[in-house]
Amino acid sequence: MHKKNVSLRASIFDSIRNRKKHAAANVVGGHMRPSGTLIASYNVHKCVGSDGRFDPERISRVIHEIDADVMALQEADSRFGERTGLLDLHRLERETGLVPVPVSGAAKAHGWHGNVVLFKRGKLRDVHQISLPGLEPRGALIAEIELAHGGVLRIIAAHLGLLRRSRAQQARMIVELMTGDDETPTILLGDLNEWRLGDRSSLSTFQSAFGPLPAAVPSFPAGLPVLALDRIFANRSGLISKVEAHASALARIASDHLPIKATLSLDLARTDATPEPKSVGGLS
Secondary structure, eight states: OHHHHHHHHHHHHHHHHHHHHHHHHHHHTOOOOOSSEEEEEEEOGGGBOTTSOBOHHHHHHHHHHHOOSEEEEESOBOOSSSOOBOSOHHHHHHHHOOEEOOOSSOSSOSSBTTBEEEEOSEEEEEEEEEEEOSSSOEEEEEEEEEETTSOEEEEEEEEOOSSHHHHHHHHHHHHHHHTTOOSSOEEEEEEOOOOOOSTTSTHHHHHHHHOSOOOOOOOBSTTSOOBOOEEEEESSTTSBOOOEEOOOTTHHHHSSSOOEEEEEOHHHHOOOOOSOOBOOTTOO
16 A cells, blocks of 8 residues: 555656646647657547536647547547537538547447547548446447558547446457457557556556557646556557657646547558458548
């Protein structure tokens, strides 16, 4: 217990130091988009900010700031009753070029159990909606995308449960989905709701499919992040660059999570040609 407290205390001090660094960077030059193909994940918290205010426009502006080529959103739908999408995806597509991966069985929802995958300048090859085990209704959205600059990328967008036992079951199921196919460049991203390390952590389960996991990047709570709940993993070494949080002033208030992002190596994403993909949203 003492060791955990020391670790958490260290995370808090690191978060304070990093916040000061980000504040200085914003004063000097603002947020700069990394060059290359950008992958991002963002739990939008049903568009309710850290100030308790429901404001989808702020979430859209943060998505604009990030300017990702592929992005996974969590909690993009209302949770209770008939799930309803909370963002204006048509406007987002017009302004950013981000097209949502289509899902079936939910007329008003944006995604699958709140999970949305957006991408631009590419073609969709395949989509799978996976129900994950556990006491809460949770899911994963799997999309295979042909990137415009070459290469095929499998995205697994997931939001794991709040209960440790459920997360363990969900992690095992995701790894089982990877069994027998280590050829396709694959990225798992989303809110995994796990900041603990060690054998009892659900994160250890992912190492069999994704290898050594990247360093933790605190993303929660957005105002002073100390817990690394949001993650981006790749099944190939070097497929993604260092994962970092998008910690703009707006991102710190628009949701209770900060977005996280990484740059994709196109060389490692390229694979041999496979069957003709289907075009989505008029992209080519």
